[in-house]
Amino acid sequence: MKNNFIVYVLSDSVGDTAEQVARAAAEQYENTDYEIKKFPYVESLKKIDKIMENLNPANSIFVYTMVNKEISEYLQRACKEKGIPYIDIMAPSLDKFTGFLNQEPIRESGVIRKLDEDYFKRVEAVEFAVKYDDGKDPRGILKADIVLIGVSRSSKTPLSMYLAHKNYKVVNIPLVTGSKVPDQLFEVPRRKIIGLMIDPSDLIEIRRERIKVLGLDNSVDYVSIEKIYEELEYAQKIMKKLGCPVIDMTKKAVEEAANLVIDIIDDLN
Structure with a gap:
């Protein structure tokens, strides 16, 4: 019997990184059938509330990249309240870099996209x-x-x-x-x-x-x-x-x- 589940991919930017990581992880498991629902440019708490409506916590998992601390923490609380597992892709990397560089991140969304745009202009x-x-x-x-x-x-x-x-x-x-x-x-x-x-x-x-x-x-x-x-x-x-x-x-x-x-x-x- 297959395990059917939905991966909710959220980002305050395009969301490509989170989607690629989610797919790469999900594909490692046999006898599963999953769907990815992607929500780019999540820049408000209301949008998270709307995404949380009418989902089934039992077959849902959240994968997200959020540099905005307020939105990231709000999403974590919402997932915990509904018992939904979540993966914050950015947090471990930011924590390590913060410790290594001894400075706080700028927490600006879309930085990689801006770098890509600059590269193609050049x-x-x-x-x-x-x-x-x-x-x-x-x-x-x-x-x-x-x-x-x-x-x-x-x-x-x-x-x-x-x-x-x-x-x-x-x-x-x-x-x-x-x-x-x-x-x-x-x-x-x-x-x-x-x-x-x-x-x-x-x-x-x-x-x-x-x-x-x-x-x-x-x-x-x-x-x-x-x-x-x-x-x-x-x-x-x-x-x-x-x-x-x-x-x-x-x-x-x-x-x-x-x-x-x-x-x-x-x-x-």
Whole structure:
């Protein structure tokens, strides 16, 4: 004869953790037939009273994750009064962590969900930065949180990726002498655009290292000091025309530059 029972899964958040634990435990027993009734976002004592109505204590068991102490203790009292067994999944872990860290938990529901949301936002931002890197598709300018503009090797790509890991959707656009600037740059709010400038002597050294990696020689225009001055002058004119803030990237680490960009964006928004 099968044992039929109902597992009441309660949580002040989504309740996925409690449900997974309840199923994993219930599946360990043969000759049983169980049903799971899940109640997410239990955030009031009245909701517990409503759940307790019309249930059969003889075939019920409660499994729950509650970080709200008042609601958790109320649920425990209600279960004891009706003789219903209950499992508080969070309490043993919180007790151990409290003793280990010597501090009380914040008791905020949905923390894991918030972390998951933050993770997926970061992944989306990184994918965005890759898709619209180096002016691949100027349409991304209209969708971006931040638009970086500058000459080649002014740290646009590494800065874009670093900012993406901070959850910002970033597009970077190269400014090349003689090439048309995307129209979209003049369609977005100036507060979203950041110009990147760099000292010519530093830029030439960075480019020389780059062509060495590519197996090219130093005679190309890419490392010509006259060409570099021309490019920087052109970039400066574009930035002035756009009226955007400008950061000097000379000797700056990506982390330092990223903090400057974030400060500028936050101040202007």
